[in-house]
Amino acid sequence: MPELEAVIGLEIHVQLATKTKMFCGCELSFGDEPNVHTCPICLAHPGVLPVPNEQAIFYALQIGLALGCEIAPRSIFHRKNYFYPDSPKAYQISQYDIPICGAGRLGDIRIHRAHLEEDAAKTIHMGGSGRIHGSEASLVDFNRGGTPLVEIVTEPDLRGAAEAAEWARLLRETVRQLGVSDVNMEEGSLRVDANVSVRPAGSTELGTKTELKNMNSFRFLQRGIEAELARQRELIEAGGKVTQETLHFDPASGTLTPLRSKEEAHDYRYFPEPDLVPLAPTEQMLREARESLPELPAARIERYEEMGVPHDVALTLATDPRTAGYFENVVEAAEGIEPRVLANWVTGELAAALRQAEVEGGAADSRVSPPSLAALVRLVQEKKISHGSAKTVLAAMVVEGGDPANIVEREGLAQMSDSGELEAIVEKAMADNPDAVEKIREGNGKAIGAIVGAVMRETKGRADGGEVNRLIQEKL
């Protein structure tokens, strides 16, 4: 049997961070007493008329533009009919054949569509033994019912669980930096479902898929997909067939249990929502959404890589725009020093010094100004202080701020410029460590560390390591 390849698509529900619900003026909040944010509209009393929230439309346009989606010149809302207590109307207002955002792309993964809809209410299952199965009654809290959602659907372009989780992280970071959602997976403001199937490697046909729900962290997303891929592979290799169904992931046990048989699309009896007129984004709406887009992670990573910053450092900066802005100010202040070196100082030594000093907040909020960090790196580059001394200076800078040159002078950390003095110290260190000298002569290169260490102790780290090494080699 040929190897079975994973085919994964994601559906991401993003709760929009508007002040009010999608179709009524009830306030949105998380964690309030149940049913305090309800009205005849979101409880579906007869005769009410929904009116879309213009901020939600704006956020949807921002998401669509950020994902490079084609924006529909005219889109309409549909009623998606289903009977469940979390939907008082017995339908959800959603979009069907003409979503507001069409095909797009984020990184290597194609976006199929993104559409607007409203969230369902929260149901809490009571009684019975299990959390869900065997419940005797359910309580419904409509505070969440009617929250604006954008559902983003990818093409089945992902080929592994780890790749899916990594891409989902990039999407969350993108949405977070747009400022359109809290993207908190634990609180459910970002929810990721995965459509998972396998097929013989090289095949272009899609296998029967299952839908995985309730993976409220990226780690669980990855674990859930891994578990389901293993289950499907085992099933098919044993000659069985995958059944199309929805599976509920239990993070505690890492197991998947069938939730309900998957409804076919036609079961929802979609039809145009007669109470809502079409959305036709105007030139002005599109321009405002476009102009409000910040530089997004994918673009930032690409730009930093072009500056010579390694991918992992670029990624670290791209997921933290404030530190990235700080880094760019350091680059500007440190003309002539490679951005790669500066990026390492910002994400490495400075971040470590802030952690060490238990300073709250990142580099941008610290007492170390971009020009002073640039000045410190320049002192190291010009060999005026050693790398070790620079760390000592930086530790002082995160606490008291100020100019590194002053701290260097005050602490007596200037690199030993008198090579005669350094030479004498090296000679003494070698004389004090005859064993090490012998070992180096025998070809044990690591033994040099003992001598360098002795020199550094003697000079309190002010000696240039490279120069010390050179002197030792010279004297051997």
Add this chain to the structure above:
Amino acid sequence: MRVDLGEILSHVERISELDLSEVAPTAHVVPLSNVLRADVPRPSEARDEMLAAAPDPVEGAFRVPSTQAEA
């Protein structure tokens, strides 16, 4: 009522005489778009009043038969 319904049905029959193969399905007949509202909170209704219409409220929530039994 029977007369009204009859008239409506015969009207629909008249439409089916037309060749509509070139006409796109119409979702809305009102020539309007972008009827939107500002994102400004409006006070919600009192919870007790909203729950008063429910058959079995409990602890500020709507109690319903288990949603799992039918699955």
